[in-house]
Amino acid sequence: MDVDVPTSLGPSRLVVDAADHPRAVLWLGHGAGGGIGAVDLAALARVLPQRGITVARYEQPWRVAGRRVAARPPSLDVAWRETAPVVAELAGGLPIVVGGRSAGARVACRTAGDVGAAGVVCLAFPLHPPGSPEKSRLEELLTPEIPVLVLQGERDTFGKAATLIAEVGARSNIRIVPVPGADHGMKVAAAAPLNARGVADLVTTSVADFVDGIV
Template sequence: MNTTTLSVPHSRNGKQSNIPIVIDYLDDKKKSDTAIVLTHGASGDYSTGYLPLLARVLAERGYTVVRCTLVTTVINVRINAMKAVLAYLFNDQEEKAVDPAVATLRSSTSRVYIGGHSFGARVIVSIGDELKDDTESPNAKKSAGSNVKSDNSASVDEAFKNKIHGIITFSYPLHPPGKPSELRDQILFDLPEATKLLMISGTKDPFGELPLMTKTQNKIKCSLTAVRIAKAGHSLSTGKSKKTAKDTGRTQEETIYYWMAQRIEEWIKKADEGVPGEKRKRNSQKIFELIEVAVANDTFKITRA
């Protein structure tokens, strides 16, 4: 597997503020046509938590995986920084000199999935709100998330807009811990009806009490696959045990993250049934899954219901 680290040119308030990214991909003559872009939560960077492991496993499965570090906690600023990353990587009309890995991304990628953890999930959902097209009903909202006001006119670049094929949220922060009345639900409701959305969260996440999360997800108008990991918290970990499975050598935490990569791949294959660039279709189907990890005979067994 190859790894390329570079900086995306970006300016903020007239000052250069380049964005660090890392690209993981297989050294394969057959270039992947599907890329996954991931970002972290309010703190940390592209090496935080499960992101490196998840990226490596997805790359080993044939996807090009990009992780980016977005340091600001001002949501509108971070949204625009994420847009800058997407434009730089996937606008094949861009004329700036680029790294060979970026040149390959621009020429070979027809499908892009964007994902974020916690605060990063709010960012990518806000970007998803802008993917309006003519599949929208006349009464659909035209704003990019009614509770997020942009501080400039930056919008999703038309040159790569149709490449964005789906959205993945990890531990979406529906509300602050202990404050279930302060819901951050409107940007989820504002997602276009043709959006393909995968939400992965833990049943013990203090940022998303399960009854409220379920109620909110049932109101989302786009296609949704909601995966709940039993006993997992905001980090999606079910514990800090270092015990390893006899068959795989992985800890319980690593077992979950490997399974997450497998479930993401399964979801992407289903989402990829459409033709790249074609008009997206409305689909309000909802799938709810509960994932449990059991220990038996020194192995970790994952069950899905």
């Protein structure tokens, strides 16, 4: 089901994969370099409704308009916040877990407190631009005070899983799950410990268990 959502920045869209008997809604944003068809977002939309979790993937206005360059972070936050009432209506009082991949994860972290989220799911959190570890975005990841799950590739050039674990330290509300052999797009080489299906299984199982733990 597609739901068109008007915002002050132009039309946006929710693509909803509904559970028959939902217990929660997972609201996911896409990255700056791709859309809601990303392998991890698509896997969650395909699998989680079978576990009672409705998945709503959100297309930002810049993406709906067909532009190739993402809007600036403040604009992403504006459209996301303006869409929150529509997601709340969709949830009908059920818990809402927010999240996304890469830039979408940053939006979810920055706005979690504003939209009444019960938890945050980060897929490939971009800790820093490739080759620029001094430009850290750690503060954004540490912003939510609610439970946070991060799935991070061991080969992610935006911040490897091991680096993220060291940076986060002892924050008890943040759980980081390394994805063996995966890069920023959750892709793995032929010799990696997990193949593409194994990565998808790890992502979907980890997120489903995380949501189960909240609801």
